């Protein structure tokens with residue numbers, strides 16, 4: 001199933017595994033199960049640290065777990081994670097096998113400290129470009145904190161389940177059987193949603209910020225441009241953004257940005273963020289402004305109240321909050337968007 005090039009790349013990647021891993025398959029006699037069995041055998045053939053078992057007891061077939069031998073560290077895939085999910089599979093093999101993730105140590109510490117038992121299930125399609133980020137984020141969380149469990153489910157392999165659970169768009173994430181979120185989500189966003197103490201901690205830190213000369217609300221292209229322009233003048237500049245990158249994060253092909261014949265949304269956002277960070281800009285991620293408090297005297301400071309109650313102060317505020325989809329609430333709306 002893997003061509004020679006992919007097999008060679010996989011062999012190189014899997015040399016980074018430091019703990020043996022087992023691929024525990026739950027199969028039946030369907031062609032999809034035969035396909036999955038073939039893929040798992042090919043993967044195992046690329047590394048001495050990887051072996052396959054076929055005695056899995058998962059009710060979804062075909063599916064498999066990647067388990068770190070002798071521990072309770074594991075992630076699960078229902079279906080055959082090829083297409084856009086192949087990267088998620090390779091990363092899961094590496095991370096279950098002990099290779100460290102590139103997430104920041106602070107974020108990993110927060111994940112380790114998350115309270116409660118969580119069972120996530122993510123419905124994907126193999127052609128979905130927003131799905132791998134979500135799958136990889138939840139896989140990593142389940143590897144770092146064994147009280148978190150995650151299963152990727154290919155909706156095309158389990159269409160009856162997807163229909164019965166009302167999955168209209170991918171990715172759709174369930175936690176404990178209830179819808180947890182839909183669409184692209186970053187690791188930071190998922191962790192912030194679970195970390196109930198984070199609002200209070202953020203509020204204290206943000207309340208203590210000195211006043212800005214220019215505070216930009218919004219971190220899309222408009223907000224980023226405003227922040228770069230201001231910071232280049234050497235004035236104290238901040239950005240408070242609910243979701244840095246804005247609508248560009250949801251865009252795949254961009255072909256009308258002069259001087260760049262083709263780029264992709266996530267790539268453009270990463271370059272945009274790097275450009276902003278080259279200047280002295282205080283970027284406050286995942287912060288939603290709920291109210292402007294006008295200055296009460298000439299030359300006074302404007303306040304921006306955030307959802308967590310913190311108030312940022314600035315001489316000037318630029319509101320660059322962009323636009324969002326309005327929903328009509330009609331059947332098929334999520335499914336056929338774009």
Ligand SMILES: Cc1cc2nc3c(=O)[nH]c(=O)nc-3n(C[C@H](O)[C@H](O)[C@H](O)COP(=O)(O)OP(=O)(O)OC[C@H]3O[C@@H](n4cnc5c(N)ncnc54)[C@H](O)[C@@H]3O)c2cc1C
Nearest residue numbers: 218219220221222241242243246247251288289321322323
């Ligand atoms: C699927 C899709 C494809 C597209 N394709 C193209 C294309 O190919 N070419 C093109 O030119 N344009 C395209 N666009 C449009 C383009 O992305 C937008 O015009 C552009 O992103 C607008 O930039 P903006 O900074 O004004 O707003 P946005 O990108 O909407 O950014 C708004 C920012 O404000 C933040 N925000 C909103 N409310 C608050 C609040 N209360 N507090 C704090 N922060 C807040 C958001 O989180 C975000 O960071 C596309 C858009 C979409 C959705």
